[in-house]
Amino acid sequence: MSKINTKKIQRPKDLPFSNTILDRLRKQCEIGLPEISEMEFLQTSSQTKFLTNRYQCSTLFQQELDLLKKRPYLVSFSDQVPNPGDFISGKFLDREWLVLRNENKNLRLYRNSCLHRGTRLVSRGKTGSAKKIVCPYHSWTYDLNGDLLTKGCETIQEKLYSFPVLEKAGLIFSGFTENVLDSLSSLWEEWKVYELDSYIPFAIQSEEGAYNWKIGVEIFLESYHISTVHKNSVASVVEKNVSIMDPIGEHARILIPNRSYKNTSRPTRKDLIITYFLFPSTILILFRDHFGIIQFQPISPDRTFCLRAILIPEKPKSSRTMRFWEENREFFFRTTSEDLGLAPEIQTGVLQNEWIQPSSLEPGIFHFHNSLTNAFI
Known part of the structure; x- marks a missing residue:
């Protein structure tokens, strides 16, 4: 990760953590190991073995799809629709969506389907700006609030189907059900300290991979692998x-903790890599002056769509700051590619065994699967 004097664009570096949390981390620096979890689930459960059919079972996969429809998902980025009339379209699972900003600069997210014959209103992935939404089939026309403007249409509904939408940290979240975004509220208080709302995407990548979506998530829920998988990248920056x-x-x-952590009495963002797991399939990684976002979207039990992006405080204003962010972009995508490149190998290897056994040094994996189990109840 590159360093530069970015004083003008840096946000506050204070941390929203108690001294107890910071002292726990300092203790682990002295020990040189991840903290062995004291979660009640691990203390009372003997189910530390995972049957590997969870990575290939079609019945379970359908349950997971149903669960994902009941949780928030990342739709887009605020900077992609900054002005009234701006829009972008996309897809999550089986739902085609259209997000736009209305005349009052409020976000709206609609089902990307005309009320007439169901034609997709905007081609997937298309961006642009418009004063009205016009169906390409029969020209049924809607305003930016989703109201049908075309007169004399025989329809039982005169407004596009809409979904809840929320902007935080330069990100746009939505979900398929009412109140779905409430499940993220426990994160907002911490995020306020970082002042991320004005951040913009500097680079976005997406690809499909031959692995179960849960394997993708698991990789980013533990640090135990860093000294091996990232020995020529992240391992040189963080405590082993x-x-x-x-x-x-x-x-x-x-x-x-970065290697600077144990040498400071008052750590700030520059001394840590802070990862937030947004259940069930989104990872946010906060660095000293930018952050990365990773979201996994299941396609089949053994195939996954992955979105990655790096967000920065503001658009580069000089060639020097452009080089700085390019170097950080390269580092982020290179290191996360080291992880994702291993995912198909994990998928293939996992299915050779009846079960696997994560260690107590990987509590994030247990928390993830325990949360999945509880969500199915």
Whole structure:
């Protein structure tokens, strides 16, 4: 991760953590290992073995799809629709969506389907700006609030189907059901300290991979692998094998200290890599002056769509700051590619066995699967 004097664009570096949390992390720096979890679930459960059919079972996969429809998902980025009339379309699972900003600069997210014959209103992935939404089939026309403007249409509904939508940290979240976004509220108080709302995407990548979506998530829920998988990248920056994990409801926070951490009495963002797990399939990684976002979207039991992006405080204003962010972009995508490149190998290897056994040094994995189990109840 590159360093530069970015004084003008840096946000506050204070941390929203108690001294107890910071002292726990300092203790693990001295021990040189991830914190062994004291979660009640691990203390009372003998189910530390995972049957590997959870990574290939079609029945369970359908249950997981149903669960994902009941939780928030990342739709887009605020900077992609900054002005009234701006829109972008996309897809999550089997739902085509259209997000736009209306005349009052409020976000709206609609089902990308005309009320007439169901035609997709905007081609998937298309962006642009418009004063009205016009169906390409029969020209049924809607305003930016989703109201049908075309007169004399025979329809039982005169407004596009809409879904809840929320902007936080330069990100746009939505969900398929009412009140679905409430499940993220436990994270907002911590995020306020970071002042991320004005951040913009500097680079976005997406790809499909031959692995179960849960394997993708699991990779980012533990630090135990860093000294091996990232020996030529992240391992040179952070304390070897050190981290602590705390559940936040279904979500979680993982703190990994940089090597500067143990030498300061008052650590700030530059001394930590802070990972937030947004259950069930989104990872936010906060660095000293930017952050990355990773979201996994299941396609089939053994195939997953992955979205990655890096967000920065503001658009680069000089060639020097452009080089700085390019170097950080390269580092983020290179290191996360080291993880994702291993995912198909994990998928193939996992299915050779009846079960696997994560260690107590990987509590994030247990928390993830325990949250999945509880969500199915």
